[in-house]
Amino acid sequence: GDSVTQTEGLVTLTEGLPVMLNCTYQTIYSNPFLFWYVQHLNESPRLLLKSFTDNKRTEHQGFHATLHKSSSSFHLQKSSAQLSDSALYYCALSLNSGGSNAKLTFGKGTKLSVKS
Amino acid sequence: DAGVTQTPRHEVAEKGQTIILKCEPVSGHNDLFWYRQTKIQGLELLSYFRSKSLMEDGGAFKDRFKAEMLNSSFSTLKIQPTEPKDSAVYLCASSLDWGNAETLYFGSGTRLTVL
Numbered sequence: 001g002d003s004v005t006q007t008e009g010l011v012t013l014t015e016g017l018p019v020m021l022n023c024t025y026q027t028i029y030s031n032p033f034l035f036w037y038v039q040h041l042n043e044s045p046r047l048l049l050k051s052f053t054d055n056k057r058t059e060h061q062g063f064h065a066t067l068h069k070s071s072s073s074f075h076l077q078k079s080s081a082q083l084s085d086s087a088l089y090y091c092a093l094s095l096n097s098g099g100s101n102a103k104l105t106f107g108k109g110t111k112l113s114v115k116s
Numbered sequence: 117d118a119g120v121t122q123t124p125r126h127e128v129a130e131k132g133q134t135i136i137l138k139c140e141p142v143s144g145h146n147d148l149f150w151y152r153q154t155k156i157q158g159l160e161l162l163s164y165f166r167s168k169s170l171m172e173d174g175g176a177f178k179d180r181f182k183a184e185m186l187n188s189s190f191s192t193l194k195i196q197p198t199e200p201k202d203s204a205v206y207l208c209a210s211s212l213d214w215g216n217a218e219t220l221y222f223g224s225g226t227r228l229t230v231l
Contacts, residue, residue: 045207
């Protein structure tokens with residue numbers, strides 16, 4: 001079945017260093033939609049980035065990601081981590097298969113902790 | 117516009133009890149989802165409704181979990197009987213699906229503790 005694999009567990013960074021959270025996916029469909037959701041402590045998940053265009057960089061709030069269908073990847077990056085980036089990050093996959101495009105398959109999440 | 121509203125925020129149940137969680141989606145949204153969130157498994161899909169019709173009922177969760185959508189503005193998730201392993205945060209989310217990569221809007225969740 002369809003699946004998403006993320007950098008597992010906890011990633012700890014020092015403020016100012018670059019952020020890279022890995023995300024790869026598996027699907028038989030050729031036109032998947034990929035998402036990054038972010039969840040801060042005591043909040044609900046909210047959309048950070050989304051893309052369905054191969055090899056096109058998408059950016060929001062200092063974060064960026066590029067969907068690479070050749071490697072089935074959608075890694076999340078930021079040039080300089082901030083304390084406020086500490087949160088739980090989910091990569092998710094949606095299939096443009098005729099069903100709901102909001103029906104997401106999520107990875108298990110990566111907790112990012114940024115320290116001063 | 118109001119977001120997704122979930123009640124209660126917290127629920128404590130004894131093993132074997134029946135609990136009902138409630139969700140009101142964003143007005144006008146036609147897709148509604150129930151997810152379970154745990155630290156180990158992350159976000160797992162329990163049920164999915166499109167225009168009040170049940171599209172998916174979450175496979176492994178079928179036996180004790182039942183979601184219903186009585187009208188377009190209200191959904192319930194019943195867990196019967198509860199077990200300690202059901203302790204988790206239950207998130208409801210809705211979306212307006214125009215056929216593109218649409219955004220899920222999550223509620224604040226219900227934190228369930230089963231003793």
